[in-house]
Amino acid sequence: MNEKIKEIVRKLKSFWETKKRWQKWTIAGSLLAVLLIFILSSLYFSNPKMVPLYTNLSLEETGQIKETLDARGIQSEITDNGQTIKVPEQVADSLKVELAAEGIPNSGNIDYSFFGQNIGFGMTDNEFNVLKLKATQTELANLIKGIDGIQDAKVMINLPSESVFVGEATEEASASIILNIKSGYQLDQTKINALYHLVSKSIPNLPTNNIVIMDQNFNYFDLKNEENSLHTNFASQLEVKSQIEQQIQKDVQKLLGTMMGPDKVVVSVTTDIDFTQENREENLVAPVNEEDNEGIAISVERITEAYTGDGAQAGGVTGTGDTDTVTIQEINGDGTGDYERTEERVNNEVNRIRKEISESPYKIRDIGIQVMVEPPDPENPNSLPEERINDIEQILSTIVRTSIDKNANEQPLTEQDIQDKIVVSVQPFNGKISFEEENQASSIPLWVYLLFGAASLIIIILLFILWKRKREKDDLELFDEEVEEETEPTPDIWNEKPEILDEKTMKRKQIEEMAKEKPDEFAKLLRTWLYED
Secondary structure: OHHHHHHHHHHHHHHHHHOOHHHHHHHHHHHHHHHHHHHHHHHHHHOOOEEEEEOOOOHHHHHHHHHHHHHHOOOOEEEOOOOEEEEEHHHHHHHHHHHHHOOOOOOOOOOOHHHHHHOOOOOOHHHHHHHHHHHHHHHHHHHHHOOOOEEEEEEEEEOOOOOOOOOOOOOOOEEEEEEEEOOOOOOOHHHHHHHHHHHHHHOOOOOHHHEEEEEOOOOEOOOOOOOOHHHHHHHHHHHHHHHHHHHHHHHHHHHHHHHHOOOOEEEEEEEEEEOOOEEEEEEEEEOOEOOOOEOEEEEEEEEEEEEEEEOOOOOOOOOOOOOEEOOOOEEOOOOEEEEEEEEEEEEEEOEEEEEEEEEOOOEEEEEEEEEEEOOOOOOOHHHOOHHHHHHHHHHHHHHHHHHOOOOOOOOOOOHHHHHHOEEEEEOOOOOOOOHHHHHHHOOOOHHHHHHHHHHHHHHHHHHHHHHHHHHHHHHHHHHHHHHHHHOOOOOOHHHHHHHHHHHHHHHHHHHHHHHHHOHHHHHHHHHHHHHHO
């Protein structure tokens, strides 16, 4: 057995020594790769696939489930900062059923089912009130968790103590709620308002003003309704005012920055916005023919009366309306008289215009633009010519004139009024950020270049070694081909045999002749050969 092992070792050693260096490296790398694949495959197939058994657990629930699984000898993993526990895939479904039958996981929260299971005659009023408060908090948290986007909820309720006196006013309750919202989810205002009303109606004597709701990142959710509409409107007005000022500032900065340079101009804009929204109705009457200021006659009534007689006294209507014709009365001395009455009524049709006008808010009543310009030579303020300053003022005047609402002022703005709203200051910027220092501070460290150079050098060396090995292999193959082409045929042994036979024959003949001619010397030579043997 040892001889066979030695023989195998000898053959392997002989096989290894006959190989070239690059062939040895290839064989060793192949064996190492096969060994690594075998080890990784063993590790992969030996570890079962783990799937989540429960997710979104509390630390108490995770510890309870982990303890139960360890007692049963079941492999488990805890991930997601203790909120998820994983088990092998083949036992996940059966474990859920078995643990649910045992009442696991048990969060430890007290709900209304506790009273049906554990209440007894020995419970005091204080204990009952505490358990009732805990159950109310748990049930309210479960209701909130049922809303889409809310992963978990913690509720803290403060109930005032009941007064023993009948006429004494009851204090109000309060509630604090912390929501654990899913990542990337955002509650809209409708759901926030629903949360406030849900909590307010679930707890007796709890107004919405005594409710505080925030998320896990301490972001507050406010109730927006008619009660706090004043605060909401004020916030929205400030936001609109800021947006208008930022837009004007951006336009002016872009315009002047193109002319002077982006780091040579600083712009500040202040505005006075009119947020009044007016709704009015106008009933106007206009003539049909605007040139003559007359309407269309739709009905005309003319009445003419005349009387002539003796002894008659003057009488009649002397004209009482705008459309009546004044009568001419004559009184004669002999008692005779004439009476004439003419009346004309004309109904004209006019244009009746009814307008319902809704004036939109956000009108700019006043605006102020302040611009600071740095001269081309910061040390010399006079390096900025006066013509350039006049151009800047002219540009700002146009922006002010077109931005202010035309109906905001009783009188149109004069050039002096516009100049009073513009300020152009030319001075060096001492507090300007130095971009060169910033670039130097953010430059790549030296060790990064050294590491990159070392990595590049190693890659070049590896490529050179591979190229050299390939070239040696090609040269070896070429050499083998040349040897095969240039090698002469193997000589025939029988053709060389006569030369070998002739030499032996000549030696034998010499020895025979020596034995015949010089027997003494032949005897000495023979004894020498025998002694050496």
